[in-house]
Amino acid sequence: MTMYQAIRRHLLFAALFGIASNLLVVAPTLYMLQVYDRVLPSRSLETLAMLVIFMAIALFMMFAVDVVRSLLLADLGRQLADRLDRLALAARVETLARRSPRPDLATSQDVAALRSFLSGTGVIALLDLPWLFVYLALMFLFHWSLGLIAIVSAILLVCLTVVNDRLTRAGVRTYTTRQRETEQIAAQIGRNAEIVTVLGMNAAVIGAWAARRSLDLDAQEQVGNASTLNRNISKALRQAIQVVMMGAGAWLVINQYATGGVMLATTILLGKALAPVEQMLGSWKQFVEVRQGWERLDALHRWMPGRSAIELPRPAGQLTVEALTFSSRRVNDQQGRLLLRGIQFSLSPGQLLVIVGSSASGKSTLLRLLAGLWEPQSGTVRLDGADIAQWPRDRLGRYLGYVPQDVELFSGSVAGNIARDPDPANHQAEAIVLAAQRAGVHDMVLRLPDGYETEIGESGEALSGGQRQAIALARALYGDPRLVLLDEPNANLDADGERRLNAALLQLKRDGVTVVVVTHRQAVLSIADRVMMMRNGQTECFGTREQVEAWLRSKARTADPATGNEQRREIAAS
Template identity: 40%
Template sequence: MKTYTLINQLFGKHITHCVLFSVFINLANLAPSIYMLQVYDRVLPSRSNETLIMLTVLSAYFLIAQAALDYLRGRLLAEAAMHLEQNTSTLAIQKHLQDKIAIKKQPSHPLLKDIATLRHFIGSHSLIALLDAPWFIFYLLVIYWFHPLLGNIALAGTVLLVMLALLSEHGSKQFVQTSLPLTRQASQMIDDAYQHSQVICSMHMQPVIIHRWQQRQQQINSATRTFGKLAGKISTHSKLIRQLLQIAMMGAGAYLVIDQHLSSGVMLASTIILGKALAPVESLTGSWKTIVQAMMALRNLSPLLDTPTSKPPILPSTIAGHLNVENVTIFGQRPDIQILRNISLHLEAGKQLAIIGPNGSGKTTLARVLAGATYCDTGSVRLDGINYANGATPQMGQHIGYLPQDLSLLSGTVAENISRFDLADTDHDKIIAASRMAGAHEMILKLPSSYETIIGAGGIQLSGGQLQRIALARALYGQPALVVLDEPNAYLDHDGEQALQDTLLQLKKQGVTTIIITHRPSLTQHADQLLIMNAGRIERFGNRAEILTSPPSSHQVSHA
């Protein structure tokens, strides 16, 4: 029942209709056999042209109807593939992005590849064979009705083919389980190599990278060869069994005709029906690899559809920026490792907080938590009372500006990146206002196409400082209530850092709650409060002036 519900969610009623169409298609499959039976047993002995014409017209009608239904079944399967993509692609992308920001979570399964696998399976002959295969029982009963001897021969052949199909299924499952992880690892290695090509080439690491990739490929090739040998043997034996069955059926039928137990028409009709019964079974024997991959993809997509959809919180018309963090803890890959330990802090709206501390103290992780870019294992993060400890919702995200350490701008124009690709908002004044506030407007005007300059793939290459200014403008776009800046001056020169100081002063005047993670004390001069972190804990937190003037029990200030 659960499987039926899952299939119904993925493909709607399309597969159900295809099953119904398969009923009529397989019943119409009997038309040629019945036609031959009647011609040999009635038309030829009676020499009746009228009967011949009537049988021919009826058989042609059933074959035309079968062809029409077969076409409609194909169209339904195409619609099912579209329904699958529409219902799951968005959920798959959202889950992949959410898994990316969960620190301790393993990399998510490539669900989009599973969707592509299912789409390919729906459009293949494997699914058609799967829909037609159960009808071999009906055909088998028809042959038994003709004569038990013929039925026993057909049953014996079917059992042999089913055994081969099960053997193929076992081999296919082992091959898929072995080769898929290796293929993904090899693909990931190449993607990582492309991403870090400059480092690899500058230090001549190509031979090592290629050798590691070749090791994975050798394992994949070994598994492929093993499965290929098994598949070849099964295919050869399957064809041999089917041909021997045809001969056995024809020979047994001829024996029964000689002994006058059957007519010649029944002999020929039973042979044709046997061929139709075994065709989908033999097709499945050679298609188990595709079927196994589709079943694994279906199983991977099951949790995606079982995940309950939560309603977004109802936000007030304005967000002031009161930030309250309570007992936030984040574990690492192992439960005994804590990246953040019981972090609690309160920041009034419009205040500036500077976070300092040694490397590895958890500053960047805390910045991600405050920006809604990382899930918390325990605790709460509230902005004006709204908890977003499990990631910022789209409604909440528009009130948060975030500048991460890695300058992750997307492929597109400068204006699109600053506006966060908000296609519904065409107000360019907001883009320019954010750029001016970030001190990036004059720099952007000097680009080849100003705000329409394409960056990223297929675009121009910008310096780290230029990218950081554009990313800062993106964080300030739309006048967010909370702005989190992680090392905002890492790539800036003297002029850029001075512009950043002006930006921080403007944010304070506008009453924007601002959090700065930095290693440079110069960026803390406008901060109202100072937080010193060490080993994932808050070591000191309070008024900046009081902490800086307190006795040197917190040597981390000079260290930062």
């Protein structure tokens, strides 16, 4: 469903209330006309009293209609913004996780601009604009010259609106695009605050950001100045038009072509007729922002996270990798680098695979592909025979445990991080404690100041590196994981922590959980069922620990002493 279809019903009701509002707006004009043309000449207090009562009723109805219309549009803005904000964050999380940035993706700024436009005078001005022709027709009924003045006035204001659009459209597009880029730079500086401070880069990076921000503000100021100038011109022009209309009405009265009531009534009516145009000029910046972001917002509204039509059963943990090939994304039209080539292996439930290799050999990339974060250029990762891409993320997450190389925890309690949910109302104490016990960190958590309710601060700043890694492992083991992927889980652990990790991995094997561990340390190798050695994105050796050790001994014997070149051998898994 498109966004227009979603808001069409609200806009229809708002338009209907607009009809009532604009019909009632004519009441003051009629009141003025009757007072000058009937009450004053006849000096009839009874007629005046009836007109006052009529006007009181009309004004109350107009107030009620306008309030209801404003509330209706505000509710539309709130409902639409709530949905779009959730979708914008979900889409941003997905693109960041998959490292596939999309510059055309709608942001929270686009959503805020839409909500402000729907809740303000901009959309009301658009709905009221067609009534300009009704008011012009009424003025023609009073006298053709008054109608002609009104038409010329409307054309002048519309031309001013078009000029304003031409002057501000490119500027708004430029500064909104640059503003998004500047905000990304600020977020990047915040993520690297520690290294920026330690290396004394504060002045350099903040100065670079400030210079860019200054350019953004200059562009925004230019757009604002152009809009303000046009708004002031329209205000002065509207006052001049009313002076001309009043003068023309006086001329008609003097020459007995019209009455004094007609002169005042047409002046008031002209103000009402031109009000939507002036309101549009006043909110033109919002209008341009919404118009430029409409396609992005519409695409976001129609975007739905991937879902499988068929509910797949709970997996046993059979992992199959078929001829996996992956390249990094293109940057500045440069061809992406080949990171993985021809990776294939199979693991049965309860088997532990340890992946070793030098830095930049593709270990972490492979783990992200196994987790379904990235899509390979060719090949398939299968969990119990089903392509990992067929699993909806919310369901796959129940059966998947993952600890990345750079551990990230959320601000909140230890329990909230382990339970993968910051809302305490959704926490299951038994499941949280069980996950901590399986990870071997239950005793460590109990020693924290408030146990499982200890607040760990932003990104777990209140914890040591080893504690963060331990809690991340407990989070990975929460619930019923059937496949656990660990990237350097022992990087920050001491000897005691490594013993707890090995004990946890042995228990996972006994529970039939498939485990893949990337590591540079040797301690995990003693309990591995399979070992994979990677080099330059390829499998250099795959087999049992004994087979890999035999391959290494054979490799050392067959190395060419003259060149140092090593013969490469593949060992199939038994």
